[in-house]
Amino acid sequence: MTTQSITTISxxxxxxxxIKLKDEGxxxxxxxxxxVNSEYEITYSFALDYEFLCIRLMIPEEAEIMxxxxxxxxxxxxxxxxxxxxxIKINALSLDYQGNFYRLxxxxxxxxx
Amino acid sequence: MSARSIVPFGPQHPVLPEPIHLDLVLExxxxxxxxxxxxxxxxxxxxxxxxxxxxxxxYVAERICGICSFIHGMGYCSAIESTxxxxxxxxAEYLRTIWGEMSRIxxxxxxxxxxxxxxxxxxxxxxxxxxxxxxLDMFEMTTGGRVIFSVNQxxxxxxxxxxxxxxxxxxxxxxxxxxxxxxxKAFLNDYSVNTRLKGVGILTKxxxxxxxxxxxxxxxxxxxxxxxxxxxxxYNELDFQVITSPVGDSYARTEVRINEIFQSIxxxxxxxxxxxxxxxxxxxKGFPSGEYFMRAEQPRGEAIYYVKGNxxxxxxxxxxxxxxxxxxxxxxxxxxxxxxxxxPTLILxxxxxxxxxxx
Amino acid sequence: xxxxxxxxxxxKNLFSKPATTKYPFVKKEYPEGTRGKVEIDIDSCIFCGICxxxxxxxxxEVNREKKEWKIDPxxxxxxxxxxxxxxxxxxxxxxxxxxxxPQKTTNTFTKGE
Numbered sequence: 001m002t003t004q005s006i007t008t009i010s011x012x013x014x015x016x017x018x019i020k021l022k023d024e025g026x027x028x029x030x031x032x033x034x035x036v037n038s039e040y041e042i043t044y045s046f047a048l049d050y051e052f053l054c055i056r057l058m059i060p061e062e063a064e065i066m067x068x069x070x071x072x073x074x075x076x077x078x079x080x081x082x083x084x085x086x087x088i089k090i091n092a093l094s095l096d097y098q099g100n101f102y103r104l105x106x107x108x109x110x111x112x113x
Numbered sequence: 114m115s116a117r118s119i120v121p122f123g124p125q126h127p128v129l130p131e132p133i134h135l136d137l138v139l140e141x142x143x144x145x146x147x148x149x150x151x152x153x154x155x156x157x158x159x160x161x162x163x164x165x166x167x168x169x170x171x172y173v174a175e176r177i178c179g180i181c182s183f184i185h186g187m188g189y190c191s192a193i194e195s196t197x198x199x200x201x202x203x204x205a206e207y208l209r210t211i212w213g214e215m216s217r218i219x220x221x222x223x224x225x226x227x228x229x230x231x232x233x234x235x236x237x238x239x240x241x242x243x244x245x246x247x248x249l250d251m252f253e254m255t256t257g258g259r260v261i262f263s264v265n266q267x268x269x270x271x272x273x274x275x276x277x278x279x280x281x282x283x284x285x286x287x288x289x290x291x292x293x294x295x296x297x298k299a300f301l302n303d304y305s306v307n308t309r310l311k312g313v314g315i316l317t318k319x320x321x322x323x324x325x326x327x328x329x330x331x332x333x334x335x336x337x338x339x340x341x342x343x344x345x346x347x348y349n350e351l352d353f354q355v356i357t358s359p360v361g362d363s364y365a366r367t368e369v370r371i372n373e374i375f376q377s378i379x380x381x382x383x384x385x386x387x388x389x390x391x392x393x394x395x396x397x398k399g400f401p402s403g404e405y406f407m408r409a410e411q412p413r414g415e416a417i418y419y420v421k422g423n424x425x426x427x428x429x430x431x432x433x434x435x436x437x438x439x440x441x442x443x444x445x446x447x448x449x450x451x452x453x454x455x456x457p458t459l460i461l462x463x464x465x466x467x468x469x470x471x472x
Numbered sequence: 473x474x475x476x477x478x479x480x481x482x483x484k485n486l487f488s489k490p491a492t493t494k495y496p497f498v499k500k501e502y503p504e505g506t507r508g509k510v511e512i513d514i515d516s517c518i519f520c521g522i523c524x525x526x527x528x529x530x531x532x533e534v535n536r537e538k539k540e541w542k543i544d545p546x547x548x549x550x551x552x553x554x555x556x557x558x559x560x561x562x563x564x565x566x567x568x569x570x571x572x573x574p575q576k577t578t579n580t581f582t583k584g585e
Contacts (some may be wrong), residue, residue, distance in 0.1 A: 004406055027325045030434035032418050045406060045417070052406065061446055074325045076440040082150075085383055095148070102471070103150030165528075170553050171527045240481060243491050250503075257565070259508035271556065272505065299478045422526045 002054070006043070006054040011065060017055055018068045021046050026053075028068075031078035033086045035112045040088055059088075061112065069094040077101075085110040115141050120453070122152050128231045128457035131467035134354040135460075139453060147245065147448040149441055155471040167193060167401060167422070168267055170431070177433060178469040179260050180223060181411045183216040185433070185469075186265040188418040191345060192407035193226045193267050196422055199395060203347070205269035207388040211279075212255075212262065214377040214384075219248040220412035221370045221377075224464050225300065232309045240296055244289060251282060269394025275442040279385040286378045296372045310364040314447035314459040317361055326443040327436045328414020330463050333369040334361040340410040351383050363462045370464075400424050411436050413464045434468035502567035507550045509570045512541055514581040516562040523554035525565060539583040545570040546577075 009017055025044040034041045042057045042065070059065060067090050069076040080101040082088045087108035099107060118139050124132030132153035138146040160176060162170050174189035175182045187209050194201055226241035249259045255274050256262040264271045274282075300306055316326065321334035330353065331338060339355040341348045356372045358365035401422030409416050414436030421430040440463040447459050493500065502508065510532075519539060524532040531547035532554060534540070548570070555563045 006404075027322055027324075029325065029415075029439075030419075030432075032419055032430075032432045032434070034421060034427075034432075036432040043419075049338060050340075052408065054406070065285070072325070073323065074439070077438065077441055097150065101150055102155050104152055104155060109157055166569075169526070169553070172549070172553065178547075194534065236485075237478065248489070253506055254503040255505070257505040257552070258550070261549070261551075263507070263553075276533055295481055299481070303477045 004054065006056055008058065010058045011057055011059060011063065013053075014037055014057060015066055015068065015071070018044070018071050021055075024048065028050075028074055031075060031082065032063050033082045033088060033110075035086070035110070038112060040086065042082070042088070055105075064089040064090075064091055066091050067093045080086040084108065087111045117145065119265060122147075122456065124458070128227075128461065129465075130227065131465065133460075133465060133467050133470075135259050135448075137448070137456065140290075140299065142453050144155075144448050144451050144453060144456065146241065147445050149445065151471055153471075154468055158472045159433065162428045164427070166426050167428050168397070168426075169366050170428070171265055171267065172263065174433075175261055175265070177293065177472055178435075178466055180220050180414065180466060181216060181416075181469065182188075182261050183265075184264070184409055184411050184416070186260050187213060187346070188407050188409040188416060188433075189411070189420070189431070190265045190267050192405050192418040192420045193231060193401050193422075195405040195407065196401040196420060197267075197399065198395070199244070199397065201269055202391040202393060202395065203389045204273075204391040205355060205393050206214060207347045207384050208270050209265070210351070211274070211384050211388075212252075212264070213346065213382050215248055215252065217377045217412045218374050219252075220464075221374050222248070224370060224461075225296075228458070228461050229300075229306075231457050232306065234299075236305075237296070237299055240299075244292060244296065244436050247285065248287060248445055251285065254278065268396060268397040270348075271394070273393055279388070283385055290375070290378065293374060300367055300371060309455075309458060310367060311362060311448075312342055313363045313455055314451060314462060315360075315362045316443055316447050318359075320446055321361070321443060323438050324442040324446055326414075327405065327439045328411065328415075328464075329366055329369045329373065330440050330443055333365040334355045335359040340408045340415045343408060345407070345409060347384060349385075350387060352378055353380055366462045378402075385457075400426050401428065407458045413437060413466060413469075414440060433469075433472055435466065435472070437463065437466045437470045440465075441470075476516075502569055504567070506567045507552050507565045508568045509545055509550065509566050510543060510548060510552070510554060511564055511566045513562040513564070514541060514583050516542055517558050517560075517583060518560055519583075520559060522557050522559060526553045526557040528553060541581045541583075542578055544576065544578050546573075 003020045020031040026048045029047045032043045040059050043054050067079050076095045079090050080097050084102040120137045122135040124134045134150045137144050137149045175186040177185045222241050222245040226238045229237035229299035253259050256264045316334045318335045321331050337355045337357050358369050402424040404421040407418040419432040425430050444463045519536040521534040524534045529547050531544040533542040
């Protein structure tokens, strides 16, 4: 099996790292949020052919992150998903559903209580 | 410029077996833009892992979706096995491969039937599902279930197939091949079918890469990626070619899936010859810690199973990125500029599975 | 591109037996390994309660004092987790599925002295 590398980067470097990957020809595979204590761990996975790598952000609960949907168009779905399920604040989304992408009875069900 | 109107499409629509809602922005009869929204069947299965033992969660993982249930169970188990460093017995890996390929055949036959239903060829639909029924009977014979199989467990599989069963299956597949050829001729050569499929909904290679399409949707646009080539389960010991088509229209997507049915039969034949005689499962001790991204090829495309363990029996996080979720942007792309009458067929050509998508 | 591709199949179907069975009149024969419904050989049960703890939808109830074993067959998902877990091997799968009924019922088995 191919190796899986996970690089942790800081919040400010996100867009520049993502643009670098875009230039190398990577495509977006998934974006995933996990609650770790009172922080969120956001993992962006990219693939080029059979290569697979991830970059990771650690953000406090109230922090805002930039959307990467301007660089990778499909990201808007994953980011709306994170926004609806975890309540993570995301700026500059290309298409913002305002929390209505998933029609949920209880808003942000995966958020840390 | 003529006036624009918005037509709501779904969640209830004759052609959709599952609920997704689209707002179609129309100019006359032409679709300018489509905006999706989901969440009608969200069940929160990913959150459930915090309350269920990681071994019992296999039953939940299988029930994410009824069509790709086997590979969901297998993907979850393989991801956990990778974090725990378990080497699964080879026979179990081969059995998983055989069942996985059988799921692919049954899923593609189901899709062919639905496609025929979408363009109004009812008897072709019945014919496809008649063949699919045989596969379900074979599943019932070997696993005990027709749709949910419950044979995967962490460390291996629960049931075995003896050599007589395997021989019987090869014979059934040989007989089925004749019927399949007759069936697929109608899809590939029939005049009225071709007019509905050829040149409709073209997705170029560049767009498919940019929008992160997966599975047959990507391969029919000429990108040669099949995650089975990563060599999980027994695929590293089996010989198969990635099936692609350079065209990228609905016809190409049908062609790729049809060829994959025949390919899966060949893979099962190879696996049945090479299957080694080892035990079926290992006793698993300890708890998973660490994280792993498992990439598995579902009938609909590449699925990602992410697990994160913390050394206790409850996992921190399970995430399943399903192929339909990754194919949604490509679906929106092919809908742009199509005729309203083609929308149902085009939505079907990505093989949507909304239960998977929402988990 | 040709026409009349499907004619052969249609003619064949016209003169062959139906692919379906007349269900209520002809009973379906289930293959040996079908997981239909859970049944118990109550005399060898030791009321340890492992099955009720292993049951994913929690439909099995075990009462050690009353020597009682209860199952809600309509909540059962036929996964046979209890059958694999049973230390006395007194649980087994019947090939037939639970028959439809107008009301949900609970099946109670009691061990006689």
